[in-house]
Amino acid sequence: MAQFDLIDDSVVVIIGSGAGGGTLANELAQKGIKSVILEAGKRFQRSDIENDEWAMFKKISWLDKRHSAGGWHGAVNHPTLPTWIVKGYGGSTIHWAGVALRLREYEFKTRTHYGAIDGANVEDWPVDLAEMTPWYEKAEMKMGVTGKTTGMPHLPWNNGFRVLAEGCRRTGRTDYNSGPMAINSIERDGRPQCQQIGFCMQGCAIGAKWDTLGTELPRAEGSGNCEVRTDAMALRIEHDDSGKVSGVLYADADGNQHLQKARIVCVAGNSIESPRLLLNSASSMFPDGMANSSGQVGRNYMNHTTGGVYAVLPEKVHMFRGTSVAGIVGDEVHHDAARGFSGGYYLEFLSLGLPFMAAFLEPGNTGWGRSVARALENYDRMSGVWILGEDLAQERNAITLHGSEVDQYGLPVPIVSKTPHNNDYEMTAHMYETSAQIYEAVGATDVYELPSYPATHNMGTNRMHADPAKGVVNAYGQAHDIKNLFVSDGSQFTSSAACNPTLTIVALAIRQAEYIAQEMNAGSI
Amino acid sequence: MTIRFHRRRDSGPDHAGLSRRMFLMTTTMAGVTTASLIGGTRITYAAPLDEGQGAILLRMVQDIYPHPDLLKLVHYQVIADTVTKGLEADADQARALTDGLAKINAQAQGLYGKDYVAIEDADMREGILRHFQNEGFFQGVRWTAYFGIYDNKEIWPLFGYQGSSVEQGGYIDRGFSDITFVPQGPTLEERMAEVQK
Numbered sequence: 001m002a003q004f005d006l007i008d009d010s011v012v013v014i015i016g017s018g019a020g021g022g023t024l025a026n027e028l029a030q031k032g033i034k035s036v037i038l039e040a041g042k043r044f045q046r047s048d049i050e051n052d053e054w055a056m057f058k059k060i061s062w063l064d065k066r067h068s069a070g071g072w073h074g075a076v077n078h079p080t081l082p083t084w085i086v087k088g089y090g091g092s093t094i095h096w097a098g099v100a101l102r103l104r105e106y107e108f109k110t111r112t113h114y115g116a117i118d119g120a121n122v123e124d125w126p127v128d129l130a131e132m133t134p135w136y137e138k139a140e141m142k143m144g145v146t147g148k149t150t151g152m153p154h155l156p157w158n159n160g161f162r163v164l165a166e167g168c169r170r171t172g173r174t175d176y177n178s179g180p181m182a183i184n185s186i187e188r189d190g191r192p193q194c195q196q197i198g199f200c201m202q203g204c205a206i207g208a209k210w211d212t213l214g215t216e217l218p219r220a221e222g223s224g225n226c227e228v229r230t231d232a233m234a235l236r237i238e239h240d241d242s243g244k245v246s247g248v249l250y251a252d253a254d255g256n257q258h259l260q261k262a263r264i265v266c267v268a269g270n271s272i273e274s275p276r277l278l279l280n281s282a283s284s285m286f287p288d289g290m291a292n293s294s295g296q297v298g299r300n301y302m303n304h305t306t307g308g309v310y311a312v313l314p315e316k317v318h319m320f321r322g323t324s325v326a327g328i329v330g331d332e333v334h335h336d337a338a339r340g341f342s343g344g345y346y347l348e349f350l351s352l353g354l355p356f357m358a359a360f361l362e363p364g365n366t367g368w369g370r371s372v373a374r375a376l377e378n379y380d381r382m383s384g385v386w387i388l389g390e391d392l393a394q395e396r397n398a399i400t401l402h403g404s405e406v407d408q409y410g411l412p413v414p415i416v417s418k419t420p421h422n423n424d425y426e427m428t429a430h431m432y433e434t435s436a437q438i439y440e441a442v443g444a445t446d447v448y449e450l451p452s453y454p455a456t457h458n459m460g461t462n463r464m465h466a467d468p469a470k471g472v473v474n475a476y477g478q479a480h481d482i483k484n485l486f487v488s489d490g491s492q493f494t495s496s497a498a499c500n501p502t503l504t505i506v507a508l509a510i511r512q513a514e515y516i517a518q519e520m521n522a523g524s525i
Numbered sequence: 526m527t528i529r530f531h532r533r534r535d536s537g538p539d540h541a542g543l544s545r546r547m548f549l550m551t552t553t554m555a556g557v558t559t560a561s562l563i564g565g566t567r568i569t570y571a572a573p574l575d576e577g578q579g580a581i582l583l584r585m586v587q588d589i590y591p592h593p594d595l596l597k598l599v600h601y602q603v604i605a606d607t608v609t610k611g612l613e614a615d616a617d618q619a620r621a622l623t624d625g626l627a628k629i630n631a632q633a634q635g636l637y638g639k640d641y642v643a644i645e646d647a648d649m650r651e652g653i654l655r656h657f658q659n660e661g662f663f664q665g666v667r668w669t670a671y672f673g674i675y676d677n678k679e680i681w682p683l684f685g686y687q688g689s690s691v692e693q694g695g696y697i698d699r700g701f702s703d704i705t706f707v708p709q710g711p712t713l714e715e716r717m718a719e720v721q722k
Contacts (some may be wrong), residue, residue, distance in 0.1 A: 154716055155711075197691050315706045369589065
């Protein structure tokens with residue numbers, strides 16, 4: 001692995017090693033562009049991964065102090081855990097389930113299709129599906145996504161998904177399948193075929209699921225063009241007198257601070273840490289935070305409109321056997337104002353182990369007693385879905401900084417505010433009803449509706465927009481205010497769309513790497 | 526959790542069947558046959574709880590996650606012991622728990638004129654506990670019970686959960702797609718055909 005000097009100001013400094021940062025580093029490395037990744041967490045190995053829900057939660061989760069606020073139930077039931085993401089080498093690609101969906105055409109142009117919505121901040125992306133399609137194809141090839149791009153078949157259907165699929169068939173649905181997934185259905189790219197282990201969201205123990213831990217990061221390091229520093233928490237981004245960024249101050253494992261000089265800084269710390277870092281980088285030149293002339297840094301926090309549904313079937317299902325998200329239903333992904341809400345939603349089969357089922361069936365202080373215990377006795381006859389729909393951007397849903405409380409690095413603790421929009425309530429009711437109908441069609445006896453989990457899909461807090469007054473970055477993730485500062489994670493999303501964000505994050509990172517190389521060659525950054 | 530009870534099909538035995546079993550457990554707790562229930566081991570109440578407090582705690586643990594047809598009293602006793610063991614080095618926690626147990630019993634006395642452990646109706650006992658569910662002592666017991674039951678590898682098989690599979694090569698040859706009450710998924714050939722350009 002390369003090692004770069006702290007005073008080497010020719011490097012690109014990338015903050016975060018997940019889907020955005022890890023991909024960007026490897027893409028740059030393959031083009032001969034040198035980078036230093038500052039990863040706040042530990043250097044995980046594949047051998048750290050266990051098939052144990054709580055052991056892995058404790059091992060890999062981002063558990064630094066955060067406040068959960070706003071009108072969603074988690075402000076009470078998950079007061080210090082607004083999100084469920086990873087701190088460590090590989091970022092949240094360790095935890096993601098592998099669903100690799102593209103945005104639909106209308107989802108890039110929500111303002112055009114939905115119009116202005118009271119209380120929401122709906123805007124169009126500065127890119128569209130036609131522009132993104134070749135980048136999606138590159139991402140699918142890179143990650144090994146089952147489907148036509150790679151020619152790799154979708155995964156075999158497991159018990160839990162077969163129940164869901166039959167319910168879909170009986171209710172006249174047509175768009176349901178076991179892919180696209182970034183999980184190898186056959187051996188490919190040095191990674192093995194999926195063994196239906198389960199525990200995908202605890203990390204894939206064999207690397208059949210794409211994660212940057214096993215692909216982008218070691219490849220970037222192996223190129224000699226990338227140094228990954230783990231236990232390196234970015235504290236603030238420095239800038240020079242001209243307003244260009246010049247380096248990143250970070251704390252190492254012992255709390256010692258270092259300043260890594262940089263030609264370019266790319267922020268990919270997920271949708272809480274990325275805006276938090278920009279806000280913490282306020283200076284006399286940028287009193288409201290870096291790249292924040294629009295006032296949109298930290299705003300428009302989106303995390304999907306979600307819920308869970310678990311149905312009890314007449315016979316054993318053993319849903320935990322096999323891939324965690326084993327199938328996707330896309331029939332409800334369209335915009336139809338007659339449904340009473342804007343945007344659409346996916347149903348994704350999702351197995352939970354008994355420990356997490358018992359924790360999330362009814363989260364919070366009330367989740368005990370006879371109804372909970374009785375439901376759990378049906379565990380081996382359950383099939384269920386995680387439902388995820390478009391979450392409309394709202395300015396009040398935001399990442400802000402606590403006025404007095406600081407974390408172990410001395411940084412103000414982030415407050416994550418999330419209040420559902422009326423659109424979310426309308427959509428959620430529709431989601432639950434649809435799911436219940438599907439499962440009842442296949443003989444469900446009881447159907448349990450679960451509220452949203454702490455979010456893994458976090459988006460929008462440094463949104464891209466063609467108009468510098470309405471967004472933080474342009475169509476390449478480049479800050480409108482500072483041309484050598486980029487945002488490289490899901491925080492650049494203009495809208496949440498209905499689908500899991502990772503494929504789009506990777507596609508945008510590949511595209512951003514191309515743009516950075518071009519601009520560096522042109523000498524403009 | 527919102528439960529939708531199914532609209533067409535009976536969903537199995539109702540709560541009446543459970544409460545009788547719960548009542549039996551309560552009465553055996555007070556009697557001399559307790560030892561035989563847990564295989565010859567006499568129940569002892571670790572300090573700082575006295576016998577009455579220990580009985581309330583054991584009843585409380587059962588009422589928090591009642592599984593009378595799946596779990597044995599000894600499973601709950603282990604959880605109660607874990608709770609009391611955790612108190613040995615923490616006087617504040619011990620006081621909070623003993624105060625809490627006293628409040629539970631006082632609530633039972635106030636509402637029904639009898640001890641909490643003597644209330645036969647499981648829903649009434651749960652109703653008493655619901656008064657205290659936002660208090661620290663209650664949630665401490667609750668989460669100990671949660672981990673002792675649902676994150677307990679020895680208990681998982683009773684719920685039909687098999688847990689870790691990687692050391693056995695996953696579930697690919699161990700029933701990941703073995704149910705017969707719904708159709709099979711597509712064959713490999715069909716899955717190959719659908720991804721051709």
